[in-house]
Amino acid sequence: MTKTLLTIVIISIMIQFFSKISYSVEPEEFLQNPKQEIRARDISKNIRCLVCQNQSIDDSSAPLAKDLRALIRIKVQENDTDEEIYKFLTDRYGDFILLKPPFKISTFLLWSLPFVFAIIGIFILFVQNKKSKKLS
Amino acid sequence: MKKKILIFPFIAFLFILIVFFYLLVIERDPSELPSVLIDKKVPIFETESLLHKKKFISKNEFGTETTLVNFFATWCGPCRDEHVYLKRLSNEKGLKIIGVNYKDDPNKTVEWLKELGNPYSDVIVDSKGLIGIDWGVYGIPETYIVNSKGIIKYRLVGSITKKNYNAFYSKIKKSED
Numbered sequence: 001m002t003k004t005l006l007t008i009v010i011i012s013i014m015i016q017f018f019s020k021i022s023y024s025v026e027p028e029e030f031l032q033n034p035k036q037e038i039r040a041r042d043i044s045k046n047i048r049c050l051v052c053q054n055q056s057i058d059d060s061s062a063p064l065a066k067d068l069r070a071l072i073r074i075k076v077q078e079n080d081t082d083e084e085i086y087k088f089l090t091d092r093y094g095d096f097i098l099l100k101p102p103f104k105i106s107t108f109l110l111w112s113l114p115f116v117f118a119i120i121g122i123f124i125l126f127v128q129n130k131k132s133k134k135l136s
Numbered sequence: 137m138k139k140k141i142l143i144f145p146f147i148a149f150l151f152i153l154i155v156f157f158y159l160l161v162i163e164r165d166p167s168e169l170p171s172v173l174i175d176k177k178v179p180i181f182e183t184e185s186l187l188h189k190k191k192f193i194s195k196n197e198f199g200t201e202t203t204l205v206n207f208f209a210t211w212c213g214p215c216r217d218e219h220v221y222l223k224r225l226s227n228e229k230g231l232k233i234i235g236v237n238y239k240d241d242p243n244k245t246v247e248w249l250k251e252l253g254n255p256y257s258d259v260i261v262d263s264k265g266l267i268g269i270d271w272g273v274y275g276i277p278e279t280y281i282v283n284s285k286g287i288i289k290y291r292l293v294g295s296i297t298k299k300n301y302n303a304f305y306s307k308i309k310k311s312e313d
Contacts, residue, residue: 050169050274050275051274051275053167063239063265064265064274064275067264067265067266067269068269071266071269090172091172092172092173092269092270092271092272093169093172093272093274094169094170094171094172094272096169
């Protein structure tokens with residue numbers, strides 16, 4: 001029983017591991033210069049595929065994702081900075097194309113609320129703790 | 137004492153429940169994205185025209201009358217479905233419609249237009265989908281309303297249907313306000 005369970009766990013971990021290293025980038029897309037290729041990959045990982053919206057274009061095999069990967073590689077070869085490439089994409093597709101939303105006035109609540117809730121939580125814990133100590 | 141503690145989580149839970157229920161009930165398509173090009177000038181681009189023997193230069197084409205820009209392809213099923221409505225907008229309403237032939241085979245497109253009729257004042261070639269990227273296209277068919285000042289006023293993602301035709305037409309009329 002424990003043996004089968006262990007095998008299942010090991011297999012599922014292995015699946016996780018191997019799925020992490022399988023990307024949708026096809027060999028003919030690779031750039032000759034490895035440094036540029038790594039840069040293009042890093043940028044692609046932050047760009048949302050707008051067809052399969054919870055995947056990055058690095059993971060997605062949608063045609064639009066492939067087009068955008070190719071476009072990013074062209075821009076990397078032309079020595080555009082990361083900021084220039086991100087701006088090119090957000091000018092056309094909006095901030096939604098970035099998997100990580102930027103910190104702006106409109107996203108202020110999004111970024112700050114977790115901290116606010118954490119502080120409220122700690123405060124409640126602190127108060128409750130004090131109360132229970134008093135009772136005992 | 138204990139009752140007081142339970143009230144806050146209960147209200148919070150109820151609030152979350154109402155919000156989720158509201159989002160479920162309202163008609164909304166989460167895959168439909170707002171365009172960032174709204175209220176901006178049309179992108180500048182040049183390409184080949186499929187119907188006329190001249191280059192299509194975007195600067196010369198917009199800014200005189202209300203124009204629809206329709207991204208389509210012969211391989212796209214919904215494009216075929218909306219064709220009849222594009223013809224209606226062109227024939228009955230006299231609208232100028234520019235068709236962007238997205239990643240398609242020109243010969244097939246010419247055949248397609250012969251078969252279904254041509255609602256377009258011009259059909260332009262976007263063989264690699266780069267014009268599409270400039271317009272923020274992520275899934276065809278997409279139709280943009282450009283007003284007579286050359287400003288993009290609306291984008292419809294998906295096809296024009298019997299259901300949304302009237303609403304879409306009122307958006308066209310509103311684009312000049």
